[in-house]
Amino acid sequence: MRHAALKVQFDSLEQQHEASRLGLWLFLATEYLFFGGLFLAYTVYHLLYPQAFAEAGKHTNLLCGSINAALLLTSGLTMSLGVAAIRRGASDISALWIGLTILLALAFLGVKGAEYADDIHKHLVPGSAFALSQVPSAQIFFYLYWLMTALHALHVIAGVGFMLIVLWLAKRGKFSPQYHSPVEFAGIYWGFVDVIWIFLYPLLYLLDRHT
Amino acid sequence: MNALQEKLAVEIPAEDYLHCEHGLKSWLLTKDHKRIGLLYLFSILFFFALAAFAAAMMRAELLTPKGDLLIPTDYNKMFTMHGVLMVWFFLIPSIPGVLGNFILPLMLGARDLAFPRLNLLSWYLFIIGGFMALHAIVIGGVDTGWTFYTPYSTTYSNTHVVEMAAGVFVAGFSSILTGLNFIITIHKMRAPGLTWFRLPLFVWSMYSTSLILVLATPVLAMTLTLMAVERIWHVGIFNPALGGDPVLFQHLFWFYSHPAVYIMILPGMGVASEIVTCFSRKKIFGYEFVAFSSIAIALLGFLVWGHHMFVSSMSAYAGAVFSLMSFLVAVPSAIKVFNWTMTLYKGSISLDTPMIYLLGFIALFAIGGLTGIFLACLAEDVHLHDTYFVIAHFHYIMVGGMVTTFMAGLHYWWPKITGRMYPEKLGQLAALILFGGFNLTFFPQYILGFLGMPRRYHAYPPEFQIYNVLSTAGASILAIGYLMPAFYLVWSLRNGKRAGPNPWGATGLEWKTSSPPPKHNFHETPVVTEDAYNYPPLID
Numbered sequence: 001m002r003h004a005a006l007k008v009q010f011d012s013l014e015q016q017h018e019a020s021r022l023g024l025w026l027f028l029a030t031e032y033l034f035f036g037g038l039f040l041a042y043t044v045y046h047l048l049y050p051q052a053f054a055e056a057g058k059h060t061n062l063l064c065g066s067i068n069a070a071l072l073l074t075s076g077l078t079m080s081l082g083v084a085a086i087r088r089g090a091s092d093i094s095a096l097w098i099g100l101t102i103l104l105a106l107a108f109l110g111v112k113g114a115e116y117a118d119d120i121h122k123h124l125v126p127g128s129a130f131a132l133s134q135v136p137s138a139q140i141f142f143y144l145y146w147l148m149t150a151l152h153a154l155h156v157i158a159g160v161g162f163m164l165i166v167l168w169l170a171k172r173g174k175f176s177p178q179y180h181s182p183v184e185f186a187g188i189y190w191g192f193v194d195v196i197w198i199f200l201y202p203l204l205y206l207l208d209r210h211t
Numbered sequence: 212m213n214a215l216q217e218k219l220a221v222e223i224p225a226e227d228y229l230h231c232e233h234g235l236k237s238w239l240l241t242k243d244h245k246r247i248g249l250l251y252l253f254s255i256l257f258f259f260a261l262a263a264f265a266a267a268m269m270r271a272e273l274l275t276p277k278g279d280l281l282i283p284t285d286y287n288k289m290f291t292m293h294g295v296l297m298v299w300f301f302l303i304p305s306i307p308g309v310l311g312n313f314i315l316p317l318m319l320g321a322r323d324l325a326f327p328r329l330n331l332l333s334w335y336l337f338i339i340g341g342f343m344a345l346h347a348i349v350i351g352g353v354d355t356g357w358t359f360y361t362p363y364s365t366t367y368s369n370t371h372v373v374e375m376a377a378g379v380f381v382a383g384f385s386s387i388l389t390g391l392n393f394i395i396t397i398h399k400m401r402a403p404g405l406t407w408f409r410l411p412l413f414v415w416s417m418y419s420t421s422l423i424l425v426l427a428t429p430v431l432a433m434t435l436t437l438m439a440v441e442r443i444w445h446v447g448i449f450n451p452a453l454g455g456d457p458v459l460f461q462h463l464f465w466f467y468s469h470p471a472v473y474i475m476i477l478p479g480m481g482v483a484s485e486i487v488t489c490f491s492r493k494k495i496f497g498y499e500f501v502a503f504s505s506i507a508i509a510l511l512g513f514l515v516w517g518h519h520m521f522v523s524s525m526s527a528y529a530g531a532v533f534s535l536m537s538f539l540v541a542v543p544s545a546i547k548v549f550n551w552t553m554t555l556y557k558g559s560i561s562l563d564t565p566m567i568y569l570l571g572f573i574a575l576f577a578i579g580g581l582t583g584i585f586l587a588c589l590a591e592d593v594h595l596h597d598t599y600f601v602i603a604h605f606h607y608i609m610v611g612g613m614v615t616t617f618m619a620g621l622h623y624w625w626p627k628i629t630g631r632m633y634p635e636k637l638g639q640l641a642a643l644i645l646f647g648g649f650n651l652t653f654f655p656q657y658i659l660g661f662l663g664m665p666r667r668y669h670a671y672p673p674e675f676q677i678y679n680v681l682s683t684a685g686a687s688i689l690a691i692g693y694l695m696p697a698f699y700l701v702w703s704l705r706n707g708k709r710a711g712p713n714p715w716g717a718t719g720l721e722w723k724t725s726s727p728p729p730k731h732n733f734h735e736t737p738v739v740t741e742d743a744y745n746y747p748p749l750i751d
Binding site: 007008009010011015018019020022023026027029030031033034035036037038040041044045048049052126127136137139140143144147 | 323324326327387391394395396398399400425428432437440444445446447448453456463731736
C-alpha cells in the first residue's frame with residue numbers, strides 16, 4: 001500500500017525523500033549565490049578602502065553581535081538534537097528541541113532589533129545624517145552591513161515559519177521513523193542560516209577591530 | 212499509420228491529459244507538467260507578440276535616416292521593452308518552459324516532474340513578474356535598455372526602472388525553480404534502465420541549461436536588488452560620490468547575463484540533436500562529445516563575462532584572459548556543429564518541416580557563432596563594440612538559433628502535444644520564409660555595424676539607409692514566417708490528421724505513449740534496454 005505522504009510521481013518514500021533533500025541542497029546553493037553578490041561587493045570595497053572599512057567596522061555593536069552569534073550557534077545544536085530525536089522516533093522530545101530552537105531564533109531577532117534601534121540612534125544609517133561622514137566610503141560599509149544583516153534576518157524569520165509548520169505537522173502525528181522529511185529539511189535550512197551568520201559575524205563585527 | 216495506431220488514436224483521447232478534466236480551474240490549478248507546458252506556451256507567445264511589436268516600431272523608425280516616427284525617449288523605451296520582454300519573458304522560458312516542461316518527464320519515463328506544485332508556482336511567478344513588467348511599460352515605460360546599466364538606471368533615468376527590475380526579479384525566481392525542478396527530476400526520476408548515457412541529448416542540454424538557471428539567476432536577483440535599493444534611497448555601492456564603482460554593476464550583471472546567453476541557446480542545441488537524428492535515421496555522431504559539450508558550454512559560460520567590458524576600464528591583462536576564455540567557448544560549440552553535420556552524412560534524410568528549420572539553424576548558428584569570435588578578439592571589439600555588428604551577432608544566436616529550434620521543436624512535438632499533424636507543405640514553406648526573412652533582416656546589420664553604425668540610436672547618417680531598408684524589408688518577411696504557423700497550427704487543432712503515438716517513427720520514450728499522452732504519461736512505467744537514437748541500420 002502507498003504511504004499517505006507518498007506523492008503520485010514517486011515510486012517510494014525513499015525516492016521522494018532523496019529527491020526533496022537534493023532539491024533543498026540545490027535551493028540552498030542558489031541562496032549562497034544570492035548572498036554571494038553582497039560578499040563580492042564587500043570583498044571588492046574592503047580591498048579598495050581598507051582604512052574606511054577598518055574605521056567603520058569599529059562602530060558596529062560588538063556585544064549584540066557576539067550575543068547573537070552565541071544564540072544562533074546554540075540554536076544550531078538544539079535543531080540537530082531535534083532531528084536526532086525524530087530519527088529514533090522520539091516525536092515529543094523532538095518537538096521540544098524544535099520549540100527551543102524557535103525561542104532562540106526569536107531571541108536572536110529581539111537582540112537584532114535592539115541593535116538596529118541603537119544603530120539608528122547613533123546615526124549609522126547611510127544617508128545625509130550619517131555619523132561617519134568624515135570617513136569617505138564608510139557609508140559603503142554600513143550600507144552593506146544593513147543589507148546583509150537585514151537579508152539574514154529575513155531568512156531567520158523564514159526559518160521560524162518553517163519550524164512552526166514542522167511543529168504543527170508533528171502535533172498532528174504526521175511523522176514516524178519512516179517518514180519525517182520536513183524535520184530533516186528544517187534542520188538543513190537552519191544550518192544554512194547559521195553558516196551565513198558565521199561569515200557575517202567576523203566580517204561585520206571582528207575584522208580590523210584591533211587596529 | 213497502421214491499424215493498431217489508428218485504433219489507439221481513436222481510443223485514447225477520452226482519457227488524455229487534455230480531456231481528463233475540464234474547466235478553467237482545472238488548468239489554472241493543474242499540477243500536470245504537460246498542462247503547465249501549455250500555460251507557458253500561451254504566455255510566452257503573448258510576450259513575444261508584444262516584444263515583436265516593439266521591434267516593428269524600431270524597424271519602422273529606422274526606415275529613414277531622420278528620427279520621424281518616434282521621439283528619442285520613446286525609441287529608447289521601445290528597445291528596452293523589446294529587450295526585457297524577449298530575454299526574460301520569451302527566450303529564457305521558451306524551450307525550457309514549454310518543450311522542457313512537456314517533453315522532459317516523458318523522455319525520462321516519469322509520471323511528472325519531481326515537484327509538480329513547485330512547477331505551477333514557477334508559472335505563477337513568471338506571470339506575476341510579466342505583469343509587473345507590463346505594468347511598468349503601461350504607466351510610462353523604461354528607457355535604460357534591458358541591461359539597466361548604472362549610474363543611468365540608479366540616478367538619471369526618469370522612468371519606471373524599479374517596477375521593471377522588480378518584475379525581472381520575480382520572474383528570475385521562476386527560472387530558478389524550473390531549473391531546480393529539472394535537475395532533481397533528471398537525477399531521481401529516470402525510468403529503470405535509463406542510464407545517464409542512454410538519455411536523449413535534449414535531456415543533457417536541459418540539465419546544462421538548468422545548471423545555469425540555478426547558479427546564475429540568484430546573482431541577477433541580488434544585482435537588481437542593489438540597483439533598486441540605490442535608486443530608491445540614493446545611497447549605494449555603485450555611486451561614485453561615495454567611492455562606489457558603476458562598473459561593478461556591469462561585472463555582477465554579466466556574471467548572470469553572459470551565462471544567461473547560453474540559457475538562450477543550449478536548449479535549442481538539445482532540440483537540434485533530437486531532430487537531426489530522427490530525420491537522418493541515424494545514431495548521433497559522438498554521443499558523449501555532444502553531451503559533454505553542453506556541460507562544457509555551461510561551465511565555460513561562467514568564465515567569460517568580462518568580454519562585455521573590454522572597453523569599460525578593463526585592464527589589458529584581464530582583457531586578454533577573458534578574450535582567451537571566450538575563444539574557448541567556440542570549441543564545444545564547434546564540436547556540436549561538426550557532430551550534427553557528421554550525423555547528416557550518409558543519413559537517410561527527409562526534409563520534413565522540423566528538419567528544414569534544423570538545417571537553417573545549423574547555418575545560422577555557424578554564422579552567429581563565428582562572428583562571436585570576431586567580438587571576443589580584443590582589438591577587433593574596440594571597433595565593433597556597441598555597433599549593429601553586436602546586434603546582428605546575438606540575433607543570429609538567439610533568433611537564428613533559439614527561435615528557429617523552438618519552431619523546429621514545436622513542429623516536431625506538435626503531434627505529441629495535440630495528437631494532430633500540422634499541414635506539412637505550409638510548414639515547410641513557413642520554415643523557408645523564416646530562414647530567408649531572418650537573413651535579410653540581420654545580415655545587413657553586420658555590414659552596418661562594420662561600417663560603424665552604433666546601436667540604440669533612432670536616427671543615423673543617410674549613407675546607412677540602404678542597409679536599414681533591407682533590414683526592415685526582411686523583418687516584414689520574417690513576420691510572415693511567424694504568423695503562418697500561428698494560423699495553421701491553430702487550424703490543425705481541429706482539422707489536422709490524427710497523429711498516432713509515433714508519426715515520425717522516432718526513438719525516445721515520449722513516442723512510446725499515446726498522443727496526446729494520458730494524465731500520468733504512461734499506462735505502465737517503461738523499461739529502457741537500448742541506447743538513445745537506436746535507429747535500424749541503413750542499407751547502402
